[in-house]
Amino acid sequence: MKFKDTLENYVFVLPAVAIFSIFYIIPFIWVFQLGFYDWDGILPTKIFIGLGNFQDIIFNDSSWWQAMRNAGYITLIALIFQNTLAFLLAWACDREIRLKNFYRVIFFIPPVLSEIVVGMAWRFIINDIDGANILNRMLISVGLPQLVHNWLSDPKTALTTVALVHSWKGFGWGFLIFLAGLQTIPRELYEAARVDGANAWHSFRKVTIPLMIPVIVLVAILTILGTMQAFALIIGLVGGELAGHTSVPVLRILASMRYSSRFGYACAQGISFGVVLVIISFIQYRFSRKYRQA
């Protein structure tokens, strides 16, 4: 009886595990062991160098760590700016207001657009050489000429600009998930709170936030994982790594694979990247667990 029960349970996960084992685990093992070789991706022979690649990454590759820091910065901005924006918009659209449906569609347009269009369109707005310089002109017209910058080519502002555009493109997802989450909060709870004398702020704090915590954590994890791996938008906006100022890990891995023909090294970079992401996720998970107990 118990055995049949367990078997039934396994049937549920079987298709997923089967596909996963074939299409993820096997390539993963292949890539993992390649990290210990020096290989250009073409030659029939590979040279085993043990931890050589990893040593290079940790001690000799300052551009890799710069890329990691940049990705971390973009992710931080995404977590703060993008998700707060998404949450506020979702909360606003959850209420009974006019044009709700209109907003719900509009806010999802940025994720749908391809990175090419987003890159070109924003470059057009921000850049002065090959664009319409709209942003700077607006700043001048409201009386803030000292804020005028070469947003995309000035190393001080390039990364932040990229991060903000990236958040703009990504908030639609958070908006969607937050909205779905807000919809599942039973209205009776709000009614009950109001009957108890709570005002809008109180019910927000005591009802909405606690019930949304799992969703917030979910969105945070997805944001971290997605943003750390971003790269296409950077090419569209700033054309490259801007002497390292807009490097991100995926671009570095691609450079290792293509320009340097160091396939084994690229695999080692990928593994190191994965390890960092796992650590971050783990910390975040622990942190959210503690917060939930409290």
Place this chain on the structure above:
Amino acid sequence: MGKIKNFSFGIIILIFGFWILNFCGCAPKTTSKITTTITIWHWMTDREATFQELAKRYKTKTGIQVNFDLYAPSDAYSQKVRAAAQGENLPDIFGLLGEKRDFASFIKAGHILDLTPYMEENNSCWKNSFFEKALAVNEFSEGNSYGIKAGIYGVPIDVMTIQMLYNKDLFSDLGLNPHKPPMTFAEFLNIAKMISAAGGSASGGKAANMQGLVSGWGEVWMIDCLANNYAFNIMGEDKVLATIKGEVPYTDSDWITVLSLFAQMRDSGLLSNGIITMVNKTAEQLFATGKAVFAFNGSWCVNVYKGMNPKLNYAAMLPPKVSDKYPMRIWGGAGSSFMVNARSKNKAEAVKFLKWLTDRDQQAYLAEATNNLPANKDSLSKIPNILAQFADDMELTTHPNIWGVSEFPAVIEALDKGIQSIILGEKTAQQVASEVQKIKERELAKKVNRNS
């Protein structure tokens, strides 16, 4: 219970559906026994239509079906070729993008046919039909550092050179003679100052926000190209090659001179910060719409500018030289080349097709239809004037793929990134030079360790 039945039924339908899908996918197993088929993989979107036309002509002539398969963009194409190489699934003919050392690896892995016997038969008839420089990129010379048996392994189908261009109309606007481009670096910087002076006024009109030099320096290899050109001019080919071999350090004063050229270009206003955020297409767009006075681009630009602005009045010029001691060299040689799969079942037919493709008439047609320089010496008749200007400087061309030695990729990357930093004003030429040299020494040490 009925629900379980429904559910299992649904699953069976799903699986059945997938199974059917599998057969939708299969190509008919009957390979045509009547016509041989040659499959060619390429990435050249701009030439797809012309290639299809050429394939048609070949079929009419010989009855052999040639399939050109386009996979774009070039990055994706590269990955596909490398994946297919791993799966030993390469087509009869394909092109290879990337460095000479990758080319060498492909040969060592047994993917590429040695074409030397075909090139040299009949008194080297096929070999001699090409520009020497075009063939050199596909050739491995005696005693090369890659360990490849000497010979010719690829067939060029066009040539290109990378030079500077200038806008004649903007020259006139600045009060300069449109038929006299700057010859020396000092003249170049002077013109830059004139551009800044004219463009400084926000009064609008043509002069406002005019750029000096535009080029796709977000794509680092173009920086490498210009730096290399000037290196050849300042210290001569031998010293440059010696540096690559490790005999001369990058901290040598000549190299610091090369690096400081970029600082000078930045200070004179010739380069703006924005040049590092440009991919080549953005730079082309700026030059085509008359927003930049100079551009650094390859001969393929003729086709691009024609599409964006047929009335553009421009001409080609060499990068203005710094020194008179050594000649200014530019990068050039074979633009695109095709290789034959050594494991192909249609090797002989493939070679025959390539011979036909690089024949005088086909090359002339290709050149005319796509505005590119032909690889065949005899096909220069119908190219437009501006393209001929590029062809004129063919003897001055050189290319990393013909030097016989390769620099470490980490060093090249450090050099290019360093120059980007110089343009941004973050580092000095000395700093970059010493950083590059440090990486060079590290790589050399690694190589010694590896080999011992």
Place this chain on the structure above:
Amino acid sequence: MKNPVYYKTKKITVNLFIHLFLLSVAITCIYPLLWMVSSSLKTQETIFKDIALIPRQFHFQNYILAWQEGGFGRYFLNSIFYSVSVVIGIVVISSMAAYAFSRFRFPGRNILFIMFMAAMMIPIPGSFVALYVLLNKLHLRNTPLGYILCMINVGLSTSIFLLKTFFDKLPRELEDAARMDGCSKIGIWWHVAFPLAKPVLAVVVVFNALNVWNEYILALIIFDSRKFMPLQVALQTFQGEFVTNYPLLMAGLTITALPIIIVYLLMQKYIIKGVTAGAIVG
């Protein structure tokens, strides 16, 4: 005590600010779409000279040209086929697995779940080459089935993660009731959990549809026959190695964006309907 007028003004002002906020964000979202459409109506020669949002001349024929030159017909159908198959596959497979991870106990449950999570976090560079060789060995390389299975795998981890989070939050009363009525495990999943998860499922559908719709590198690498290629490949026709036909490219991108927007429009209704609160109380 505060009089009703105070409350009314407060409500109006708050609403006003909310609307201003929403509207300003909405404008930044619409702008690139407008820019894309307006660029698609210009010509290659004027697209960089005429920078106004409303083009001087409307070249609607760009859309027809783009459709024909890009060979959109076949690729469009292919993409729809792939998207639908992958979405159906993922919805079924991942919701089953997520339900099991959320509700059942079986040996290896935690390990398996952690593996799926890890897959989200550890990207595999060069996985294309590995998949190519793998599919080759399975004789699935140049087939739609191979591509669909790969794409199902791509979306599996995130979908399972999303669904499990929502299943965890779901109160168990309804399921307990169904079990007491004698429903089997699969029955409970199909009749109770699955319908209740509609909002999340809608998110999963949109997420995966978007991923498959925009994917193209894997398709390019594993397909040799042009007849299997998805839509994104058609777009490459306009981005030559040297010449980019911008207006046609923008037209192509607009055509490409439309179906996904339609999918979203269809799905977002489910996200709004949400859970019927009445069923939970009691």
